[in-house]
Amino acid sequence: MKEEKVHINHPVLLTEKHDSISGLALFAQLVTELSSSTKTNDKLQSLVDYFATAPDADKVWVIAIFSGRRPRRAVNSRLMREWCAEITNYPSWLFDECYHSVGDLAETLALLLPETKEQDQINKSLSYYLETFISIEKQDEAIRKKFIVDSWNQMNRDERFVFNKLITGSFRIGVSQKTIVNALAKIVDLSSSVIAHRISGNWDPSTTSFNDLLSESASITDFSKPYPFYLAYALEEEPQNLGDPKGWQAEWKWDGIRGQLIKRNNELFVWSRGEELMTDKFPEYFILKDLLPDGVVIDGEIIPAVNGKPLPFSVLQTRIGRKNIGKKQLQEAPIAFFAYDLLEFHQQDFREKSLTVRRNKLEEIVQPLKNNAIQISQIINFNTWDELKEIRKGAREMNSEGIMLKRKDSNYKVGRKRGDWWKWKIDPLTIDCVMVYAQKGSGRRSNLYTDYTFAVKDGDNLVTFTKAYSGLTDKEFAQIDNFVKRNSLEKFGPVRTVKPELVFEIAFEGIAASNRHKSGVALRFPRMSRWRKDKSVDEINTLDDLKQMLNTYGK
Amino acid sequence: MSNLISFTDKGLYCVQGNFYIDPWKPVDKAIITHGHADHAYLGHRNYLCHPYTKTILQLRLGDNNYQTLEWNEIINLNGVKVSLHPAGHIIGSSQVRLEYNHEVWVVSGDYKVEDDGISGQFEPLKCTTFITESTFGLPIFKWKPQEEIYSNIINWISKNKENGKTSVLLAYSLGKAQRVLQAIKETTQTIFAHGAVFNLQSMLIDDGWNLTPVERITPETPAELLKGTVVVAPPGADGTPWMKKFNPYSVGVCSGWMQVRGNARRRNVDAGFVLSDHADWNGLIQTVKETGAERIFVTHGFQSAFSRYCNEQNIAIAAEVKTQYGNEDEEAVQENVKQESGI
Numbered sequence: 001m002k003e004e005k006v007h008i009n010h011p012v013l014l015t016e017k018h019d020s021i022s023g024l025a026l027f028a029q030l031v032t033e034l035s036s037s038t039k040t041n042d043k044l045q046s047l048v049d050y051f052a053t054a055p056d057a058d059k060v061w062v063i064a065i066f067s068g069r070r071p072r073r074a075v076n077s078r079l080m081r082e083w084c085a086e087i088t089n090y091p092s093w094l095f096d097e098c099y100h101s102v103g104d105l106a107e108t109l110a111l112l113l114p115e116t117k118e119q120d121q122i123n124k125s126l127s128y129y130l131e132t133f134i135s136i137e138k139q140d141e142a143i144r145k146k147f148i149v150d151s152w153n154q155m156n157r158d159e160r161f162v163f164n165k166l167i168t169g170s171f172r173i174g175v176s177q178k179t180i181v182n183a184l185a186k187i188v189d190l191s192s193s194v195i196a197h198r199i200s201g202n203w204d205p206s207t208t209s210f211n212d213l214l215s216e217s218a219s220i221t222d223f224s225k226p227y228p229f230y231l232a233y234a235l236e237e238e239p240q241n242l243g244d245p246k247g248w249q250a251e252w253k254w255d256g257i258r259g260q261l262i263k264r265n266n267e268l269f270v271w272s273r274g275e276e277l278m279t280d281k282f283p284e285y286f287i288l289k290d291l292l293p294d295g296v297v298i299d300g301e302i303i304p305a306v307n308g309k310p311l312p313f314s315v316l317q318t319r320i321g322r323k324n325i326g327k328k329q330l331q332e333a334p335i336a337f338f339a340y341d342l343l344e345f346h347q348q349d350f351r352e353k354s355l356t357v358r359r360n361k362l363e364e365i366v367q368p369l370k371n372n373a374i375q376i377s378q379i380i381n382f383n384t385w386d387e388l389k390e391i392r393k394g395a396r397e398m399n400s401e402g403i404m405l406k407r408k409d410s411n412y413k414v415g416r417k418r419g420d421w422w423k424w425k426i427d428p429l430t431i432d433c434v435m436v437y438a439q440k441g442s443g444r445r446s447n448l449y450t451d452y453t454f455a456v457k458d459g460d461n462l463v464t465f466t467k468a469y470s471g472l473t474d475k476e477f478a479q480i481d482n483f484v485k486r487n488s489l490e491k492f493g494p495v496r497t498v499k500p501e502l503v504f505e506i507a508f509e510g511i512a513a514s515n516r517h518k519s520g521v522a523l524r525f526p527r528m529s530r531w532r533k534d535k536s537v538d539e540i541n542t543l544d545d546l547k548q549m550l551n552t553y554g555k
Numbered sequence: 556m557s558n559l560i561s562f563t564d565k566g567l568y569c570v571q572g573n574f575y576i577d578p579w580k581p582v583d584k585a586i587i588t589h590g591h592a593d594h595a596y597l598g599h600r601n602y603l604c605h606p607y608t609k610t611i612l613q614l615r616l617g618d619n620n621y622q623t624l625e626w627n628e629i630i631n632l633n634g635v636k637v638s639l640h641p642a643g644h645i646i647g648s649s650q651v652r653l654e655y656n657h658e659v660w661v662v663s664g665d666y667k668v669e670d671d672g673i674s675g676q677f678e679p680l681k682c683t684t685f686i687t688e689s690t691f692g693l694p695i696f697k698w699k700p701q702e703e704i705y706s707n708i709i710n711w712i713s714k715n716k717e718n719g720k721t722s723v724l725l726a727y728s729l730g731k732a733q734r735v736l737q738a739i740k741e742t743t744q745t746i747f748a749h750g751a752v753f754n755l756q757s758m759l760i761d762d763g764w765n766l767t768p769v770e771r772i773t774p775e776t777p778a779e780l781l782k783g784t785v786v787v788a789p790p791g792a793d794g795t796p797w798m799k800k801f802n803p804y805s806v807g808v809c810s811g812w813m814q815v816r817g818n819a820r821r822r823n824v825d826a827g828f829v830l831s832d833h834a835d836w837n838g839l840i841q842t843v844k845e846t847g848a849e850r851i852f853v854t855h856g857f858q859s860a861f862s863r864y865c866n867e868q869n870i871a872i873a874a875e876v877k878t879q880y881g882n883e884d885e886e887a888v889q890e891n892v893k894q895e896s897g898i
Binding site: 036037038088090091097102103111442 | 818
């Protein structure tokens, strides 16, 4: 009898569409593959496959997008929400509920819009969409709306997701510049370091062809182009393992913005490590255009300092976000450049030379300038590792994060590499506190309570002082998520107040006074270093403890 | 309006009939909608359920005082006419209909509207009060027809085979596993399974169900035998050392939660198949409308959003109810433990 009960409709085997897809659909597939894979090799393969089949114009845009060169928003997200609401008829509170559950606006829109029938789907190239974004940016809202809504109606859900993502934000899919470069190195006949250099700097994907960017014969005409930065790994073992201390150069590790100072063709350029051209933000450096010789590239730290003494990072933060730098900022947060490496001299790439050679030349250039805008990042003299360890203890007083160790005979590499450069940081400051609010995360943490607010004790009260999102394992996050769902007291939009019960140790790199937080302090790089299951709420730190830390380290 | 069912700390309670529905604490009389762990607890003195559910409870909870009731058969409990009706969620899953003094209450348990060919076709029942689940009660959850999902799974399996990889499909051992196994039975000669899946599948086959037979993976199963094949395992097996044997493999998860990219990324799966045994948003809304209920109570899931929407759109007078249902993760853990002890 039960045999009759089982009547599965057998699936029709669809033919693989895989080979025939192109344009935005191909890009959507790339994004899906990149985000569902955790292995660098798989990501690399996906990129290679993409670069091997996509049209040149689309390739240029993919390089641009994954290196942070997204065009400006053609529409803001509020309008996109409104248009979606018009189409779907869902009330805005329901949209919010969905958004908090999905954790990504582009995806929420893609999921809520009605499915497009297969016969109504039209596939266009990635470059078509991006170039249209640019061309409609200044047009009337009605024109922009028509373009967005018409496009939605021609797309399936995955295409809509990437389309919305191109408008609203960045793709956080864990593709490093290095992976892009390595993938390109497999399809063009150039070395990785040349590719890395070519795709950096100041180029416009809508006017640059793939050939301009990556042909073997193309010559550099962009004088602003920075070199890819060499980045250090954290030293996790004892420095004794690095061998003879005589082979190593030690410097303070500065807490500013890593930057490149370029003077070429009698122009000055300042790049941040995030490949942002920041020349205009630091008028203090303008004078260097006259002082530096032509054809030099200097690697160093953009850092607030008075008379050569660095100030805390929080001072720099007061002017980073500003469009215009006024007198007030120049006075209260004066910026200097702490130079520590020389990448180009006399228009010549210096990166293959040894650190000692580069350093000597750098000192020759910088020392005689005697200007507050630039100074040499001093070398720390030491004879034994134990001696250096003692010196490192004074880092916090220097407003430094620890010590940089660089092998004297090493060349200047591309990206994060092990072996020749190490950052040897001091231990972070820590404080024990209790979780009081929780909110769902985004991306791979969507629909999971992973973003927490913490409080310390102030008499009988709890005072919030920081948020933290990272530092725990997936398993711990799952356990806390479960706790939040069962112990929430109130709901304010996406935020839940939680029974103050779970105690955490928060680690952070610095502390500064702040009037934005109830507690009066702001922490630098707070993260959960331990879940203190052994501690109860009675045993957490107090607001007085925090103020004590502010007095000791926050000046 | 009188309340035929009240919400107590032990579960849904019918005062007039003196019985509970899916209680989470030990009671005298319990009607069980289906065999999932968050609905069928151990420790009640008397169980009433559909015969198919009894088979499952027997395996999961051991010998107890079970009484069975066929679908549409009516039993009178102290004046309350009680009957069971297919809920379409898993094998044996039933809605519970109560009629007393011209009032009809229906408890949905877990349900899905699409007919999966195994669990019976869900039928909306006319009632005055409907108690509905809301696991996927947000409009971001809209399912595609199952045939389409099955094709995707089969394409994925053949692609893995081409690349010399084993396809590991994660699906709840009770419900999803039976469904998926029917859909993929022709992809390889032998389909392998985790102990938890194997036990349920073989028990159901022994009980007369025409389901896809599977081979159990034991420590003795040689790794070469598994190359390029399909393995079906409960979600709890993911990331355990048990999986090592299948290397190189690709992991696919069959779950409604795979609708959201972040969920798939968090679980590090290679492929997410949006296949659910619960009603999607449209299924929930349509069902509430079809029952004609003036009043609904919304249990486990997105109950606050779903009930607010029903109220605002005048679909029904809706209220949220707190229950202990819907912790699928706990179920997954239990399944894993059971596998170790060989159940």
